Amino acid sequence: MTVHLTPSQADAEFYRLVHDLLEARKCPVTFERRSEERIPLWTRYRVAPVLGPTFPRPEGFAEATCLDINRCGFAFLWPTLPDFKEVIAELGTRSEPIYVLAEVIYSQPVYFWECGLVEPSGGSDQGNQISRPTENQGSHGGPQKLFKVGCRFIRRVERGELGL
Numbered sequence: 001m002t003v004h005l006t007p008s009q010a011d012a013e014f015y016r017l018v019h020d021l022l023e024a025r026k027c028p029v030t031f032e033r034r035s036e037e038r039i040p041l042w043t044r045y046r047v048a049p050v051l052g053p054t055f056p057r058p059e060g061f062a063e064a065t066c067l068d069i070n071r072c073g074f075a076f077l078w079p080t081l082p083d084f085k086e087v088i089a090e091l092g093t094r095s096e097p098i099y100v101l102a103e104v105i106y107s108q109p110v111y112f113w114e115c116g117l118v119e120p121s122g123g124s125d126q127g128n129q130i131s132r133p134t135e136n137q138g139s140h141g142g143p144q145k146l147f148k149v150g151c152r153f154i155r156r157v158e159r160g161e162l163g164l
Contacts, residue, residue, distance in 0.1 A: 007158065014091070014098045014156060038068040038075070045091060047076060049084035050101070055162050056088060067118065073102060073152040077118070082107050082149055088157055099162060102151035111143035121145060 047064045048056035064076040074089065085104055092098040109121040 038070050041066050041069045045089055048088045050086040050088060051084055057163055061090060075148055075150045077146045078149045079146060081147055087151060099157040101154045101157050103154055104149055105152050106150045108148045110146055110148045112146050113143045
């Protein structure tokens with residue numbers, strides 16, 4: 001059975017989902033520059049860069065490791081320096097996905113180690129180290145150089161806007 005929600009119901013459900021995630025994962029956080037507490041998430045979501053005036057097609061989505069989330073945005077790992085200013089994220093579940101448009105606020109080169117450690121490659125922001133095992137493994141025990149991309153939520157995107 002498929003449940004169809006109005007746009008306002010879907011928005012309320014999305015914000016409830018984010019709030020539930022934040023409440024369930026409360027933990028002490030070290031120095032934080034953001035106005036909202038980041039909650040480590042460590043899950044795989046699909047994201048699609050917005051590269052022009054139209055939204056990406058379904059084949060434009062790729063899996064990315066989401067590192068953290070809060071009520072205002074999220075951060076994920078990307079294989080290259082982002083050449084996009086906006087991204088569509090597919091959040092929620094596979095059977096009931098929620099699509100959101102987010103603005104890229106920053107990107108930071110990081111090293112991703114086989115053990116799951118993510119650390120800045122430049123060295124000055126050492127307080128943001130995150131450690132958690134994951135299946136994304138580098139080759140020969142050395143780190144992968146990736147980019148941590150921080151985004152701010154802009155709005156919910158309807159499935160029809162994506163051609164789904």
